Amino acid sequence: MTDTPDAARIRAVLDEFTAAIRNRDAAAAVAIYTDDAVAYGLAPPLSIEGQQVRDPARIQTWFDTWASPIESKPHGLTIRVGGDIAYAFGLRHMTGTKTDGEEIDLWFRSTVCLVRQGSSWKIAHAHDSVPFAMDGTGRALLDLKP
Amino acid sequence: MTDTPDAARIRAVLDEFTAAIRNRDAAAAVAIYTDDAVAYGLAPPLSIEGQQVRDPARIQTWFDTWASPIESKPHGLTIRVGGDIAYAFGLRHMTGTKTDGEEIDLWFRSTVCLVRQGSSWKIAHAHDSVPFAMDGTGRALLDLKP
Numbered sequence: 001m002t003d004t005p006d007a008a009r010i011r012a013v014l015d016e017f018t019a020a021i022r023n024r025d026a027a028a029a030v031a032i033y034t035d036d037a038v039a040y041g042l043a044p045p046l047s048i049e050g051q052q053v054r055d056p057a058r059i060q061t062w063f064d065t066w067a068s069p070i071e072s073k074p075h076g077l078t079i080r081v082g083g084d085i086a087y088a089f090g091l092r093h094m095t096g097t098k099t100d101g102e103e104i105d106l107w108f109r110s111t112v113c114l115v116r117q118g119s120s121w122k123i124a125h126a127h128d129s130v131p132f133a134m135d136g137t138g139r140a141l142l143d144l145k146p
Numbered sequence: 147m148t149d150t151p152d153a154a155r156i157r158a159v160l161d162e163f164t165a166a167i168r169n170r171d172a173a174a175a176v177a178i179y180t181d182d183a184v185a186y187g188l189a190p191p192l193s194i195e196g197q198q199v200r201d202p203a204r205i206q207t208w209f210d211t212w213a214s215p216i217e218s219k220p221h222g223l224t225i226r227v228g229g230d231i232a233y234a235f236g237l238r239h240m241t242g243t244k245t246d247g248e249e250i251d252l253w254f255r256s257t258v259c260l261v262r263q264g265s266s267w268k269i270a271h272a273h274d275s276v277p278f279a280m281d282g283t284g285r286a287l288l289d290l291k292p
Binding site: 080081087091109125139141 | 292
């Protein structure tokens with residue numbers, strides 16, 4: 001299915017975001033969020049908002065734990081647009097090498113909610129996660145494949 | 147802030163969903179999803195779609211592990227509507243007693259993406275999660291509070 005012009009713009013914003021993560025470019029990564037964005041990350045806390053989301057030092061701290069580019073390749077992205085909002089969701093496959101030598105190979109779920117601001121689209125809400133085992137162990141399931 | 151009429155309808159749909167979970171009413175819970183809904187749950191797998199999401203037996207299996215009503219009270223719900231789509235996100239506080247006597251007291255993140263179908267709103271995508279510890283233990287963080 002061909003993207004509508006708005007869906008194509010949103011796909012481009014998400015591609016920019018993916019590139020910012022890959023290149024460990026903190027300023028570019030945080031520029032994609034609205035001033036009042038709410039993010040539910042893979043890591044704690046439950047939620048961060050506004051200035052915390054937009055703080056490049058926060059994401060730089062995480063980037064600094066990687067020795068390689070950080071791939072987080074989207075698979076099967078669904079995009080829907082209505083008026084001045086949009087949402088997009090799909091799985092992402094994160095790969096790369098941490099500074100301690102650990103090889104990361106992680107599939108996670110990513111949902112992004114956007115708002116139109118003038119001629120551009122910004123991320124107002126992002127939710128990334130993996131499920132957890134309901135077998136009493138409380139393990140995050142870091143080795144699932146789609 | 148007062149809800150717009152559409153936001154009020156979406157809040158009502160989410161209240162219905164919360165009530166369906168509380169009452170362990172599987173038919174009511176699955177009726178709120180679109181036929182092509184994609185759900186990222188607290189439990190594995192990474193993603194379920196369509197008939198799996200709409201299967202009351204799937205959710206009934208989970209309901210049957212509870213001895214009490216299942217509270218999943220929303221806190222600080224943000225709702226945005228544009229044209230024929232909407233999204234809503236916020237934390238939820240799940241409490242209740244499992245059949246094995248375990249008392250559940252879990253804060254999690256919940257993002258819901260909706261579409262308008264005729265005069266009603268349906269959930270096309272739901273994403274529920276907790277973060278995990280990035281300290282090498284791979285623990286899901288089941289005891290965080292907002």
